[in-house]
Amino acid sequence: MEFWLGLYGMQSPRVHPRSWAGLYDEVVEHAVFAEEVGFDSFWLTEHHFWYDGYCPNLLPVLAAIARRTSRIGIGTGCSLLGLHDPLRDAEDKASLDVLSNGRLLLGLAPGYRPEEFEGLDIEKKTRGRRFYEAVDVMKKAWTGEVFSHHGEFFHYDDLRLEPVPLQRPHPPIWVGANRTRLQATNIGKAGLGFWEGPSMSLELFTRNAGIYKEAARAAGHPESAIKCGLFRDVCIAETQEEALRIMDEDLLPMYEEQYVAYGYVPEATGSRREMLAHPVFREIVEASFVGTPDQIIRKIERYREAVHFDHFMPRIMHISQKKDRLFRQMELFAEHVIPHFRGAS
Amino acid sequence: MRSGLYYGWELTGGGGSPAAVDLYGEMLEQIELADHLGFDTALIGESHFVDGDLTGSVVDLLGALAGSTRFIRLGSAGRALALQHPARAAEDFAVIDLLSNGRAILGVGAGHSEAAFAAFGVPFDERRARFEEALDFIAHAWTSDAFSYGGRFTRFPGKTPENAETPFAHEPYEKPFRLQWERAGLEPKHLAVTPRPVQIPHPPIWVEAQGEDDVALAVRHGHAILPAPALSDAEVVGLYRAYTAGMAAAGRSLTGVERPVIREVFCAETQAEAVAIAGEPLRAVYAQHAAADALGNGADASLDRLMAERFVLGDPDQVFERFKTLQQEAGINHVICRFRVPGIEHEAVVRSLRLYAGEVITRLRS
Known part of the structure; x- marks a missing residue:
């Protein structure tokens, strides 16, 4: 079982403003520490044109991390292919895989925020088709052979990419899933890894993972290509009381910021109690893994009894976190939870 | 006068990705060493789909260096802005600037590779107009909290009442996203390119100049x-x-304006040694340029003539004197040296770098 640490977006939100340069300095430091304590990979997250400065290009940041570490995997969680030029992506991702000596992991997603598509002047409703065509283009480019491609959105003639990724045929690809049956089916059909978001219930994860696996097998993909990952918000501490306090001080303000900003919860009535009563909020609180190392281990086991998965991403980094508290959580997770699952498959 | 390093498309591939691991690794090590030795700047030339060329992804390389160096400024050279949406360049170099805490330089150009334009599906004959609009867009992006832009090639956002034939109906400002912008005090009809770079008003932009049009x-x-x-x-x-x-004619001050030049440089204890190590590898590179008529006037590529006109190969005194002459004649205040081309081994490059740092950097500064 592999443990991925995520997700960093280097945001400076209204409720907890930070210096962006400071956030970029810290993310590298945190990745170095994650490698030291024993996480398998470290993941960043992308958006564009957001007021909080959400990181718009993960690759140079991952490159900085790669140059300061030697073993830990570096991941895009997710790289928004619906917004990118797949040819430039193929170049940039291949170079990063070479630079990092083959440590790149690719989480890919179409993107969904209207502003991003408007900003780059791309029809949002085409994003699903763009996404799969872009994956196709990148795979062709990464063969290292001369390739041509004529699709709905992209056209290339007789190109040859150099360098190609060090990992052959290409770095592992995961797709960040939304809640729909359709997307689970499409990810399965394409034979890519299925990576489930942080707020889905166990029931929904079980259903969608089942749909995904069935679609992948029906499309004839080998068992080795069929893989599920689980992504959860985690607050871990020596005592449950302390873990709940971390949830209260770090995790909930992150969702508070997002959900009020997204308009799910009216700001005027935004007391913590009222927000917690809101269905979206209840869902996230229920889906989060909050507790002692033993409690976290039991939760992961419970999910694994329902769906077999070999990749778990705890998001420990939330908002307004103090470094000592964050590093303590990384240590606790790495000392107790990771060894429990090592060798398990 | 400042000193820097340059790496360009002569970072030749052909050896597959395992060889590329070593080539990238050597380049990064050299720049990291240069950071310790007191060089001011490192630039990496960007090009795409030139056979054997490994520098399509300069942003990755600069990102790696932002993490592993402390003082040296880091830039692209000749990045063809027309090949992508200009917001992406503004974003990318803001990220480099943040990662490096204010050390980014955006080196750009109109582009001269028809192959690259064909690959990215951008009309080659529009390259100057697209380049100029991209420069304008990036200046807006880096100096505005939020703005909209309606150019010939770039609409930002895609659909606004000002710039669209058919204004947006409810996108892009539908719930749940609209509130995000209003809370930040931004006009919903505009967008901001974020995050903002460290340098104010923005990272320096250096325009690659082949001729007077570019100037x-x-x-x-x-x-x-x-x-x-x-x-x-x-x-x-x-x-x-x-x-x-x-x-002067435009009424712009030259005070504080950087006047960089890239030269082929090899510094050794004697000129004979410099020529023995670097002469033939450099001549071979320029023979390719001459074959492609990139040197103009059908210039031949004999080593003597190349040394007289272009290359700076010598002992520290000779290198110093040559740059002093350029300073006097052209007002150069920043020499950016390419110490490495194919055929000059990593160890030789490191010796040249060290000697230059020890004997030339400080004299040029004073």
Whole structure:
């Protein structure tokens, strides 16, 4: 079982403003520490044109991390292919895989925020088709052979990419899933890894993972290509009381910021109690893994009894976190939870 | 006078990705060493789909260096802005600037590879117009909290009442996203390119100059020029005369404006040793340029002539004197040296770097 640490977006939100340069300095430091304590990979997250400065290009940041570490995997969680030029992506991702000596992991997603598509002047409703065509283009480019491609959105003639990724045929690809049956089916059909978001219930994860696996097998993909990952918000501490306090001080303000900003919860009535009563909020609180190392281990086991998965991403980094508290959580997770699952498959 | 390093498309591939691991690794090590030794700047030339070329992804390389160096400034050279949406370049170099805490330089160009434009599906004959609009867009992006832009090639956002034939109906400002913008005090009809870079008003922009068209364009936008690497000393002097005159005519001050030049440099204890190590590898690179008529005037590529007109191969005194001459003739205040081309081994490059740092950097500064 592999443990991925995520997700960093280097945001400076209204409720907890930070210096962006400071956030970029810290993310590298945190990745170095994650490698030291024993996480398998470290993941960043992308958006564009957001007021909080959400990181718009993960690759140079991952490159900085790669140059300061030697073993830990570096991941895009997710790289928004619906917004990118797949040819430039193929170049940039291949170079990063070479630079990092083959440590790149690719989480890919179409993107969904209207502003991003408007900003780059791309029809949002085409994003699903763009996404799969872009994956196709990148795979062709990464063969290292001369390739041509004529699709709905992209056209290339007789190109040859150099360098190609060090990992052959290409770095592992995961797709960040939304809640729909359709997307689970499409990810399965394409034979890519299925990576489930942080707020889905166990029931929904079980259903969608089942749909995904069935679609992948029906499309004839080998068992080795069929893989599920689980992504959860985690607050871990020596005592449950302390873990709940971390949830209260770090995790909930992150969702508070997002959900009020997204308009799910009216700001005027935004007391913590009222927000917690809101269905979206209840869902996230229920889906989060909050507790002692033993409690976290039991939760992961419970999910694994329902769906077999070999990749778990705890998001420990939330908002307004103090470094000592964050590093303590990384240590606790790495000392107790990771060894429990090592060798398990 | 400042000193820097340059790496360009002569980072030749062909050995597959395992060889590329070593080539990238050597380049990064050299720049990291240069950071310790007191060099001011490292630039990496960007090009795409030139056979054997490994520098399509300069942003990755600069990102790696932002993490592993402390003081050296980090930039692209000749990045063809027309090949992508200009917001992406503004974002990318803001990220480099943040990662490096204010050390980014955006080196740009109109582009000269038809193959690259064909690959990215951008009309080659529109490259200058697209380049100039991209420069304008990036200046807006880096100096505005939120803005909208309606250019010939770029609409930002895609659909606003000002710039769209059919204004948006409810996208892009539908719930749940609209509130995000209103809370930040931004007009919903505009967008902001974020995050913002560290440097104020923005990272320096250096426009690659092949000829007087490029100089005129740089003057219009008030940016520095970076003469193309393969130009002769005399051509560089000519471009800087045009630049100085143009800036004066435009009423722009030259105070504090950087005047960089890229030269092929190898520094050794004696000139004979410098020539023995670097002469033939450099001559071979320029023979390719000459074959492609990139040197102009059908110039031949004999080593003697190349050394007289372009290459700076010598002992520390000779290197120093050559740059002093360029400073006097063209007002150069920043020499950016390419110490490595294919055929010069990593260890030899490191010796040249160390000698230059020990004997030339400080003398040029004073």
